[in-house]
Amino acid sequence: MGVLVILGREKNVFSSSFNLHSMTLSSAPPVRRGSTPVPFKYQLRREEAVNDDCDWTPGIGVTEATSPPPVSFIPAQDEAAGADVEEKQGGPFRIALLGQNGVGKTSLAIALAGEMDRTASVDSDGEGYVRTVTVDNEESTIFIFDNWRQDLSTLVCEVCVLVFSVTDRRSFHRTAQLRLLLRENQPQTPIILVGNKSDLVRSREVSTAEAQSNAALYESPYVELSASLDHGTTELLELAVRAARGENLGSLGVVGAEGATGGRRESLSTRAKRFLSNLVPRYPREKERDGGKFFRQKSRSCHDLGAL
Ligand SMILES: Nc1nc2c(ncn2[C@@H]2O[C@H](COP(=O)(O)OP(=O)(O)OP(=O)(O)O)[C@@H](O)[C@H]2O)c(=O)[nH]1
Numbered sequence: 001m002g003v004l005v006i007l008g009r010e011k012n013v014f015s016s017s018f019n020l021h022s023m024t025l026s027s028a029p030p031v032r033r034g035s036t037p038v039p040f041k042y043q044l045r046r047e048e049a050v051n052d053d054c055d056w057t058p059g060i061g062v063t064e065a066t067s068p069p070p071v072s073f074i075p076a077q078d079e080a081a082g083a084d085v086e087e088k089q090g091g092p093f094r095i096a097l098l099g100q101n102g103v104g105k106t107s108l109a110i111a112l113a114g115e116m117d118r119t120a121s122v123d124s125d126g127e128g129y130v131r132t133v134t135v136d137n138e139e140s141t142i143f144i145f146d147n148w149r150q151d152l153s154t155l156v157c158e159v160c161v162l163v164f165s166v167t168d169r170r171s172f173h174r175t176a177q178l179r180l181l182l183r184e185n186q187p188q189t190p191i192i193l194v195g196n197k198s199d200l201v202r203s204r205e206v207s208t209a210e211a212q213s214n215a216a217l218y219e220s221p222y223v224e225l226s227a228s229l230d231h232g233t234t235e236l237l238e239l240a241v242r243a244a245r246g247e248n249l250g251s252l253g254v255v256g257a258e259g260a261t262g263g264r265r266e267s268l269s270t271r272a273k274r275f276l277s278n279l280v281p282r283y284p285r286e287k288e289r290d291g292g293k294f295f296r297q298k299s300r301s302c303h304d305l306g307a308l
């Protein structure tokens with residue numbers, strides 16, 4: 001049984017301490033958001049990713065002065081080998097949201113915690129989100145945390161959600177690095193790849209197909225969503241709970257905002273056929289077969305317009 005820690009919702013706790021530092025240490029560089037391009041000289045090398053997986057911004061993250069308070073964590077009972085599967089069914093399940101700064105982890109954690117729905121059963125201790133959810137007619141308790149700043153080797157959770165912003169290619173690359181680190185430390189933990197900010201269509205830098213094939217390479221499901229619009233978050237929540245229960249998710253294709261049917265997506269040819277069959281007959285032969293219905297309908301609508 002574990003008590004988890006998010007510094008997410010009460011991010012103000014972290015923010016306020018950070019601001020305090022910013023005030024005293026005026027030379028500290030600003031925190032980089034996911035949508036802000038990073039100068040080339042600041043790009044993270046692999047060695048840096050291994051040693052310091054906190055941030056892309058140099059000078060921020062691991063120093064004593066700017067790091068957030070340590071995350072408290074009590075390992076769950078089922079960590080021991082031979083954990084009781086039945087015990088796992090109801091949780092508690094720990095879901096860790098990891099990813100580059102500004103990709104929307106906190107927004108996503110809040111959406112998953114159901115804070116926007118005031119009737120949801122949500123309880124936060126200020127460090128994480130605790131929620132009881134019913135998935136597949138079964139109740140489970142979940143802990144969601146989005147602000148893991150310590151060494152990834154100390155992270156213990158039932159599911160890892162690697163978040164990137166579809167508007168920031170660098171954050172997509174960051175998930176690949178994180179996956180590498182996670183696989184080194186906990187090869188069995190299910191990983192779900194999440195492309196957030198799907199609402200920002202015009203600023204997109206990572207296509208659905210690219211992210212999906214990347215996820216498929218590692219047999220992870222890919223979920224595309226918008227935390228801000230709370231679009232696709234339910235699918236992620238259900239997926240995470242199923243993964244935590246030990247269900248094999250495999251590679252489900254795209255789930256969420258752009259392809260809400262998961263592995264049961266229609267093929268391109270099926271969709272094309274359906275689209276064509278729905279077309280109004282346009283060609284003379286079809287019009288003949290149609291018995292002139294098309295024209296009659298059209299003239300009727302013209303007539304109606306005239307009446308207006
Ligand atoms: N358009 C859009 N903006 C989003 C979405 N999700 C988050 N944002 C915005 O992205 C910015 C960063 O969101 P956060 O939730 O703070 O991101 P984070 O990953 O927790 O950031 P750090 O705590 O710095 O690591 C905020 O301005 C959010 O409003 C989304 O789905 N769509």
